[in-house]
Amino acid sequence: xxxxxxxxxxxxxxxxxxxxxxxxxxxxxxxxxxxxxxxxxxxxxxxxxxxxxxxxxxxxxxxxxxxxxxxxxxxxxxxxxxxxxxxxxxxxxxxxxxxxxxxxxxxxxxxxxxxxxxxxxxxxxxxxxxxxxxxxxxxxxxxxxxxxxxxxxxxxxxxxxxxxxxxxxxxxxxxxxxxxxxxxxxxxxxxxxxxxxxxxxxxxxxxxxxxxxxx
Numbered sequence: 191x192x193x194x195x196x197x198x199x200x201x202x203x204x205x206x207x208x209x210x211x212x213x214x215x216x217x218x219x220x221x222x223x224x225x226x227x228x229x230x231x232x233x234x235x236x237x238x239x240x241x242x243x244x245x246x247x248x249x250x251x252x253x254x255x256x257x258x259x260x261x262x263x264x265x266x267x268x269x270x271x272x273x274x275x276x277x278x279x280x281x282x283x284x285x286x287x288x289x290x291x292x293x294x295x296x297x298x299x300x301x302x303x304x305x306x307x308x309x310x311x312x313x314x315x316x317x318x319x320x321x322x323x324x325x326x327x328x329x330x331x332x333x334x335x336x337x338x339x340x341x342x343x344x345x346x347x348x349x350x351x352x353x354x355x356x357x358x359x360x361x362x363x364x365x366x367x368x369x370x371x372x373x374x375x376x377x378x379x380x381x382x383x384x385x386x387x388x389x390x391x392x393x394x395x396x397x398x399x400x401x402x403x404x405x
Contacts (some may be wrong), residue, residue: 226282226347228356229401232394235340238274240387242267243333243379250329250376271308271336279304296350303346307339329375333382337367355397362389 248254249263282301315332341364348357366385370378
């Protein structure tokens with residue numbers, strides 16, 4: 191019996207370059223799916239810092255667009271900060287949910303670091319207040335500690351995901367927090383709101399424009 195003609199034809203071998211390109215594309219897609227969406231995170235923190243710190247500054251000076259009673263301004267700032275922390279932690283945890291291995295562990299630990307870090311800030315601020323610290327001291331200490339935690343966590347996130355932009359933002363937040371502390375109360379609120387919150391929003395805009403640019 192004669193074999194079909196196509197049996198005599200050589201089997202086409204896949205192009206190694208095409209296979210490598212497909213593997214690299216899949217790797218990049220998976221990496222992007224696991225990385226946090228920094229547009230969301232930066233945007234939430236930008237709004238929280240800009241509105242919250244401007245409310246504190248307006249309350250302390252009696253000027254500006256958000257003149258509120260002190261306790262109300264403090265509640266607004268605390269609520270916005272808590273919202274930003276929760277959104278960040280939940281978002282990162284969801285990005286790595288269902289993933290088994292080192293990536294899942296890193297993401298979960300990093301997400302919890304936000305909650306634990308700000309839990310420590312709250313406990314330290316409360317202990318200093320109970321020790322008799324003046325409102326002026328607390329007004330400098332609390333924003334500086336918050337900025338320190340945020341800046342260090344962004345440095346850690348930039349290192350974890352090899353993201354230079356995130357690492358650079360961490361450096362900016364640390365510098366802004368130091369500048370605010372040196373400016374003193376209540377000018378530090380204005381510095382943190384405009385430079386810190388504004389820095390987050392600019393970073394979110396830059397990343398969003400970059401994602402729209404065809405690669």
